[in-house]
Amino acid sequence: MSRPSLSFRFAFLLSLSFTASYSTYSSSSHSSSSLFIKPRSSSTNPPSPKSTASDLLSLLxxxxxxxxxxPKTAKELRSCLKFLVPQSPSRIGPEFPKPSLRRALTLESSDSVHNLSWSEVNELVWWPPPPVAELARLAVDSGGDPDAIYLALDPTIIPVPDVEECKENRCELTRTPYGRCFINEELNAYLKFLFxxxxxxxxxxxxxxxLSRFDFFHGHLFLATGTGRLGILFHAKEYPAYDKKVFPHNMGYCQIGSNVVYDDSMNFRNILWLAPMPSNSKDAFSAPGVLVVLDGHPGGIIYRDLIPAYVNYARTIYxxxxxxxxxxxxxxxxxDAMPDYQIFIC
Structure with missing residues (x-):
């Protein structure tokens, strides 16, 4: 989900300014009538510091x-992390996957994950195949320069075909009407593996x-601020069905026909993958790969500090x-008749 339009955000901020002005006036008016009232003693517990996206990345x-x-921020953040792969590897890495495991990963069938054991999937997330590890190091060594990633893409332009009747509903599903893939097929296979x-x-x-165009079909590749660490922020539940009582939000043409129910699972719609963090030593890594769901339930620190207020109904982290x-x-x-999932990098 992309950020709302400037006009929407301006209107929201304008409404906040009116609210703030009214609150200030009311507060000053009230204070004149309460000069002789003993003020409440300040709380002995200072308010929790506002967490940041950098705190989240540092914790991982x-x-x-x-x-x-x-420490308090770290504890609160940990309470909102749902790991799909255990955070602590069963062994110190990296040790690149065995050739047989890498072959299973590059199978054309999307069933490749089902052909792997639980521990093998964990290993592939902690310590991905060499092409993924090399791209992660390139990202960090470049100082977080996106051009380092673009150079790894095949220049061939691939038109995005009509997906699940998008054209019929005038839905522009992708950022551009064409996409690309990585030159190295193992990188493309790894992206499929993550989905x-x-x-x-x-x-x-x-x-x-x-895995449909209404629900889970995309993620956003980024390079972390300050470190250049390679990551993808996936978004599920992209177009919940319009419901007058439960989800009264019109999200445009791409929402038409959605059967995605808006319920508590919306809290889990942000999923974060981080590549292993390269160290200063060549071919060494200082942190394993991560795959974790970010729990954005109301009342939690992620909902409070990392999800913008103007889009909290959608639980979106950007x-x-x-x-x-x-x-x-x-x-x-x-x-058409049979599912055929392909990667399009736009």
Whole structure:
């Protein structure tokens, strides 16, 4: 989901300014009549510091980064993390996957995840195949320059076909009407793998998704602020069905025909993948890969601090808040009788 239009955000901010002005006037008027009332003693517990996207990324980073976070903030953030792959690897890496495991990953069938054991999937997230690790290092060594990622893309332009009757409903599903892929096929296979792992393991934490254009079909590739760490912020539940009582929000042509129910699983719509964090030593990494669902339930620190108020009904975290946006990664079913999912990087 892209950010709302400037006019919408301006209107929202304007309404806030009126509210603030009224609040200030009311407060000053009230204070004149309460000069002789004993003020309440200040609370002994200072308010919790506002967390940032950088805090979240640091918590999923190196031991040094974790130690830099306010302990109370770290505890609150941890309470809102639902790991699809355990955060702590069963062994110290990296140790690149065995050739047989890499072959299973590059199978044309989307069933490749189902051909892997639970521990094999974990290993592929913690310590991805060499092409993924090399791209992660390139991102960091470049200082977080998106051009480093663009150079790894095949220049061939691939038109995005009509997906699940988009054209019939005048739905422009992707950022551009064409996409690209990585030159290295193993990188494209790994992107497919991530989508399939999320869809397969999501129900274990309460996130059931369908790989469809209304629900789970895209993520946003970014380079983290300050470190250049490679990541993807996936968004599920993209177009919930309009419902006058439950979800009275018109989201445009792409919402038409949606069967996605707006319920508590909307809290889990932000899923974060981080590549292993390269260290200063060549071929060494200081933090493993991560795949985690960000719990945005009302009352939690992620809802309070990381989800903008003007879009909290959709529980959306924006990739620009995590770092420099590079491209959208779309996983689209372009098949007719049989499903045929392909990657389009736009």
């Amino acid at each position: 980073g190196t031991p040094q980064q974790v130690a830099s976070i306010d 399939e792992v999320i869809a397969t393991r999501g129900p274990s934490i309460g996130l059931t998704v369908s 990739e620009e808040d995590l770092g420099d946006a590079v491209a959208d990664v779309n996983y689209l079913n372009i098949g």
